Amino acid sequence: MKSAPAKPIETIHLFPILDQLLIELLTSLTEEEWHAKTVAKKWLVKDIASHLLDGNLRGLSISRDRYFGEKPENINSYSDLVDFLNQLNMTWTNAAKRLSPNVIINLLETTGKEYSKHLEILNPNENAIFSVAWAGEETSLNWFHIAREYTEKFLHQQQIRDAVGKQALFTRELFYPFINTFVQALPHTYRDTKAPVNTIVSLIVSTEIGGKWSIIKKENHWSFIDSLEEEPSASVEIAPQDAWLLFSKGMSPIEALEKVNITGDKELGKIALNVVAVMA
Numbered sequence: 001m002k003s004a005p006a007k008p009i010e011t012i013h014l015f016p017i018l019d020q021l022l023i024e025l026l027t028s029l030t031e032e033e034w035h036a037k038t039v040a041k042k043w044l045v046k047d048i049a050s051h052l053l054d055g056n057l058r059g060l061s062i063s064r065d066r067y068f069g070e071k072p073e074n075i076n077s078y079s080d081l082v083d084f085l086n087q088l089n090m091t092w093t094n095a096a097k098r099l100s101p102n103v104i105i106n107l108l109e110t111t112g113k114e115y116s117k118h119l120e121i122l123n124p125n126e127n128a129i130f131s132v133a134w135a136g137e138e139t140s141l142n143w144f145h146i147a148r149e150y151t152e153k154f155l156h157q158q159q160i161r162d163a164v165g166k167q168a169l170f171t172r173e174l175f176y177p178f179i180n181t182f183v184q185a186l187p188h189t190y191r192d193t194k195a196p197v198n199t200i201v202s203l204i205v206s207t208e209i210g211g212k213w214s215i216i217k218k219e220n221h222w223s224f225i226d227s228l229e230e231e232p233s234a235s236v237e238i239a240p241q242d243a244w245l246l247f248s249k250g251m252s253p254i255e256a257l258e259k260v261n262i263t264g265d266k267e268l269g270k271i272a273l274n275v276v277a278v279m280a
Contacts, residue, residue, distance in 0.1 A: 009143065009181050012146055012150075014177060015112075015116040019116065025157065026049055026101070028166075034101050040159050043093065048159055051093060052152075053111065056114070060114055125141055126142055130145060134277050136188030147177065155178070155248050157169060171209065175240060178244070182243075182277035183203060183211075185247070185276065186222075190215060190222040197219060202236070203236050204235065205243045206237055207240055233265050249278065
């Protein structure tokens with residue numbers, strides 16, 4: 001049984017597809033739908049659309065133009081970083097309340113294309129400008145940073161679709177890279193979990209759009225494995241419609257307990273329900 005190295009998750013070719021679906025979605029919304037409540041707590045649909053615009057603008061400014069604008073100060077912990085990002089998000093969405101839906105759509109269309117072009121020229125195997133902190137990394141490669149950006153675009157568009165009752169982004173092409181990226185947080189989630197060496201935990205996202213991921217306990221850490229020679233000590237199965245909510249804090253682990261199927265060591269399996277693949 002061997003440990004599997006992190007395998008690049010190809011997402012860059014999906015950005016134009018996802019962006020076009022977003023523009024079509026937003027163009028179809030009524031005034032009432034623009035102000036519908038979402039699972040993102042205090043954010044309405046319009047706030048989420050504004051947040052997606054901020055992602056494009058900040059990505060271009062920081063990654064392409066090396067212009068950082070507001071720099072974090074006194075960041076001494078993960079929670080400090082989350083607080084800083086939450087403050088950035090809040091100030092932007094408050095200011096964007098002045099923008100009309102048409103202005104937001106037009107800006108999303110132009111900046112989305114620019115940002116995709118920029119990401120395409122990054123060397124996937126070079127160090128990224130930011131690490132994927134929710135996966136426990138202090139330094140990440142560009143392919144992981146790009147995949148993380150893909151999950152941002154997928155997640156927030158799905159939140160809008162969920163709020164207005166539009167068709168979910170549940171296709172193998174779009175959903176699997178999203179959930180595969182999110183699941184990269186699994187070893188980090190188990191980092192403080194004590195278990196005998198070679199203990200295995202499997203996470204299954206059901207149906208043809210999902211997949212199966214397994215991690216193994218090493219001497220001082222947990223890591224992914226690409227083959228199983230024995231049954232896992234715990235196996236957790238969750239449906240796609242629950243997985244995207246749970247791993248983005250749209251559903252609590254307690255709520256998820258009623259929806260998942262855990263076999264084997266239930267206490268060990270329950271830890272997987274604490275996967276959080278967003279900065280929260």
